[in-house]
Every structure is written in structure tokens, then in C-alpha cells.
Amino acid sequence: MLSHWVLAAVHLFAFALAFWAVLTRGRALSQLSVDAGGVKRILLADNLWGLSALTLLITGAMRAFGGYEKGSDYYLHQPLFHLKMTLLVLILLLELAPMITLIKWRIATSRGTAPDIGLGKLYARISHVEALLLMLMMVAATGMARGVVFA
Template identity: 75%
Template sequence: MLVHWSLAAIHLLAFALGFWAVLTRGTAFRQLAAGAREARRVLMADNLWGISAVLLLVTGGMRAFGGYEKGTDYYLHQPLFHLKMTLFVLILLLEVAPMITLIKWRIALSRGAPINTGRAKLFARISHVEGLLVLLMVVAATGMARGVTFG
């Protein structure tokens, strides 16, 4: 019982961390687009965004497929689980361009080279859309927790 509760709590806290981190990253990107010079805030928020994603994958995988919750059959036949996974995939697809750019930034900064902030405004928008998708994932998760079904 304690493991079930702990996994659920960590999973929910990872949503909160991810939501905060991606919105903070988006705001920091927007400040860079407006001429700010400090990229560290973007990178720190991005690190926390990545940590939350790992926590969500691990705890979610354990809960759905590790025998800690309602069972794999429940999740595979639950429409809200499919919605939640679709939203997660959308986030991953949206994340490709910012992720590649931020890897390049980290390499450039480690070498003392300048970074290209030309797409910071776009990445701010992407981050904020990802925040909305995280919220929608939480809505889907609460429906799943209450056994909401369709049909």
C-alpha cells in the first residue's frame, strides 16, 4: 500500500514540477527574446522539465504496467489513458526543436562560445503550449483515477 501511495504521490508531484518548470522556461525564453542576456534560467528550468519527464515516465510506467495500480488491462482499455499518452506524445514532438537547440547551447556555453537566441520567442510559445498540455494530462489522470469511462 505504501509503494502504491508513494508512486502516485511522486507521479502527481512530477506533474506539478513539470508544469512549473516548462512555464518558467517559457518565461525565460521570452525574456531572452526581449534582449535579456542570461540563458542560465532557461537551462535550469529545462533541467527540471527533463527531471519531471523522467519521473513521469518511470512512475507512470510502474503504475500502469508494473502491477502497482489497476492493472495493464485497465489502462490499455481506458480512453482517458490513451488521451493522456497522446498528449504526452504531442509534448515530446513539440520538445524536439527546443531540446536540440538547448543541447547546442550547453555545448556552446561550455566552450565559451555565444548562443543563438533567434528562436527564443518561438520556444517560449512552445513551452507555454506544453504547459497547457500538461494541465490537460492532469485532467485526464483525474478522470482515470475516478474510473470515468465513455460509452
């Protein structure tokens, strides 16, 4: 029982960190300047966003399919789980372009060159949309936890 609780707590903390990190990244991207401090803040928030997303994926898979919660049969037949997974896929698709660009920024800064910040404002908007989708995932998760079903 303790392992179930710890896993659920880590999953919830990862949601909180993910939400904060993607909003922080979005804010930093919207205020983007070419100084090293601005880029450093963006990359730090992006690192935390990536770490929290990985934690969510691992703990979520363990909870849904690892025998720690209600069991895979419950989740696979729960419409809110399908909604949550659809939102996850949308976040992953939205994240592709910012992820690739920020990897290029890391490479550029490691070489001592300024990154191309031309799409910074677009990636700020994408980050904010991802934060909204994370909130919707949390709403779906609370419904799943309470066994909400739609007839």
C-alpha cells in the same frame, strides 16, 4: 500499499514540477537576453523540466504496467489513458526542437561562446503549449482515477 501511495505521490509531484519548470522555461525564453544569467535560468528550468519528465515517464510506466495500480488491462481499455498518451506524444514531438537547440546552447556556453537565441520566442510559445497539454493530461488522469468512461 505504502509503495503504491509513495509512487502516486512522486508521480503527482513530478507533474507539479514539470508544469512549473516548463512555464518557467517559457517565461525565461520570452524574456531572453544574451547575458549569461538569462541563458543560465533557461537551462536550469530546462534541466528541471527534463528531470520531471523522466520521473513522470518512469513512475507512470510503473503505475500502469508494473502492477502498482489497476493493472495494464484497465489502462489499455481506458479511453482517457489513450488521450493522456496522445497528449504525451504531442509534448514529446513538440519538445524535439527546443531540446536539440538547448543542447546546442549548453555546448556553446561550455565553450564560452554566446548561443544563437534566434528561436527563443518560438520555443517560449512551444513551452506554453506544452504546459497546457500537461494540464490536459492532469484532467485526463483525474478522470481515469475515478473510473470515468465514455459510452
